[in-house]
Structure formats: structure tokens, C-alpha cells
Amino acid sequence: MAVRVLIADDQTLVRGSFALLVGSAPGLTVVGEAADGVAAVELARREKPDVVLMDVRMPEMDGIEATRVLCSGVEGPRVLILTTFDLDSYVYAALRAGASGFLLKDTPPAELLQAIMVVAEGQALLSPSVTRRLIAEFARRPEPAQSPARELDGLTEREREVLVLVARGLSNVELSQSLRLSVATVKTHIGRLLSKLHARDRAQLVIVAYETGLVSPR
Numbered sequence: 001m002a003v004r005v006l007i008a009d010d011q012t013l014v015r016g017s018f019a020l021l022v023g024s025a026p027g028l029t030v031v032g033e034a035a036d037g038v039a040a041v042e043l044a045r046r047e048k049p050d051v052v053l054m055d056v057r058m059p060e061m062d063g064i065e066a067t068r069v070l071c072s073g074v075e076g077p078r079v080l081i082l083t084t085f086d087l088d089s090y091v092y093a094a095l096r097a098g099a100s101g102f103l104l105k106d107t108p109p110a111e112l113l114q115a116i117m118v119v120a121e122g123q124a125l126l127s128p129s130v131t132r133r134l135i136a137e138f139a140r141r142p143e144p145a146q147s148p149a150r151e152l153d154g155l156t157e158r159e160r161e162v163l164v165l166v167a168r169g170l171s172n173v174e175l176s177q178s179l180r181l182s183v184a185t186v187k188t189h190i191g192r193l194l195s196k197l198h199a200r201d202r203a204q205l206v207i208v209a210y211e212t213g214l215v216s217p218r
Contacts, residue, residue, distance in 0.1 A: 002029040003120040006049035006077070008040035008066065009033075010058045014105070018053060018082075018112075025113045037061025041069050049077050050120045056083040056094070064093045071098025071200065078119045078201075082107075095203050122201055152212055154196050160214065162189045166202055167209035 005022050007030060009015040015033050023030045031047040034040035038060040044052055052070065056063040067079045080101040081094040094102055100119045103112065152160065158179075165175050175186045190202070199205050209215040 002027055003051060003116060004029055004031045004047070004049040005116060006030075006032045006034065006040065006044055006047060006052045008035075008037070008052060008058065008063065009055040009082070010035050011055075014055075021109055021112070022053075022116065028113065028116060035059075037063060037066035040066050044070055044077055048075075051116050052077050052079045053116070054079050054081050054099070056081060064097050067094060067099050068097040078122070080115060080119050082112075095207060098200060098204070100201050100203055151197065151208070152214060155193070159189055159193055159196070162186065163193055163205060163209050164215055166190065166193075167206045167215040169206075 005028055007015055007018045007022070009018065012035070015035070019030045019033055022028050031049050032043045034043050036059045040052065040054065040058075040063075041061070052067075054063040054067055058066075061069075063081060063083075067081070070076045070079060076098070078100045079094075079098065080103065081099045082103055082105050084105045101115055103115055107115070152163075155163065161179065162175060165178060170178065172183050172186050172190070175181070176183045179186070181189075190205075193199070193205055194201070197205065197208050199208060
């Protein structure tokens with residue numbers, strides 16, 4: 001079954017270009033286009049896309065707020081933020097709102113299409129540069145409590161270990177090699193972390209790890 005994609009961008013030419021690119025790719029189908037955040041939310045609720053390509057700067061409601069609204073529900077779509085502005089504040093705000101990925105609009109077409117598939121599968125798309133900015137954002141914040149928050153109390157020692165490495169940006173294969181576990185076992189641990197911490201994907205796990213003080217950016 002094709003991945004259903006909604007495109008939200010206030011520029012008609014940009015929106016049309018993305019629609020043409022996504023619509024011509026095998027395994028993807030465009031289910032709608034929106035010119036502002038309010039329209040994006042309404043269209044997403046009606047068409048139930050798997051992934052929303054979301055611009056940040058839009059009228060009526062910006063992409064960050066639209067992402068927050070869409071990701072507040074259990075059955076909400078995955079949101080992939082696309083912007084021409086490579087700003088720290090957008091990265092943190094977008095991921096905190098529930099976005100599963102963050103890409104600049106000059107990303108090569110093949111990488112964009114791959115990103116949509118990655119996000120649709122429930123994975124997070126955090127490039128090394130985005131991860132660095134995210135960590136830098138936490139480094140500017142007040143020191144967390146000395147002991148991790150209570151929400152981590154239900155985790156096993158192995159799950160905490162996996163969470164730390166996820167927050168450091170390791171992939172499943174790298175986790176497997178580091179912990180000497182099979183990739184399948186690593187996926188099982190990550191699945192349990194997502195469930196126990198009520199996280200949508202790896203991006204949210206990274207945020208939980210830093211905000212609870214389990215991992216320090218310093």
C-alpha cells in the first residue's frame with residue numbers, strides 16, 4: 001500500500017514542485033495540498049495521511065503549531081518539517097511539538113523521498129547536524145536534577161543503556177554492535193522504550209533522555 005503524503009507550504013510553486021516529485025515516486029501518493037497551517041490540520045484530519053511535509057513559516061497557523069495539533073492525538077500522522085531556515089530554535093520547537101524529522105528544502109530529491117519512507121516506518125530522521133543543534137539546545141538549558149526523573153523508574157538497566165545510546169545518535173546497527181545484541185533484539189528494546197515512555201519515535205526518546213537528565217550534553 002502506498003504511503004499517503006500531505007504537503008503543507010504557503011508558496012504555490014514550492015508546494016506544486018513537492019507534489020510533482022512525491023506523486024511520481026513509486027510507493028508514495030499525494031492526498032492533498034495546504035497553503036497554511038489551519039488548512040493543513042483540517043485536510044490531515046479528513047484525508048488521514050501517513051506523513052505530512054510541513055513548512056515552518058505559514059499564515060493563519062505556523063508549521064510548529066500545526067505539528068503540535070496533529071501530533072497531540074494517538075493516531076496522528078508523522079510530520080516531516082521542511083524549511084529554508086536552518087535555525088536552532090526551529091529544530092528544538094519542531095521536535096518538541098512531535099515532528100519525526102527536520103530537513104532543509106534544498107535537500108536532494110532522492111534524500112527527501114527516502115526521508116518520507118523512513119518517517120512513515122515510524123523512525124526518526126535526525127541528521128548529524130540536527131542532532132548537534134538539538135544537543136546544543138539542551139546544553140544551554142539549566143542543569144537537570146542529579147537523579148533521572150521518575151518516568152524512567154519503569155525501565156530496566158538494559159533499556160536505560162539503550163536509551164542513552166539512542167540519545168547519542170547511534171543507529172540500530174551501531175546499537176547492535178555496541179551492546180553485542182542482534183538487531184531484532186535492539187528493535188524490541190526500542191519498542192518497549194517507546195511504549196513505556198509514551199514516545200512517538202526516536203526523536204522523542206532523545207528529548208526524554210536529555211530532559212530527564214539521563215544523558216548530559218556536557
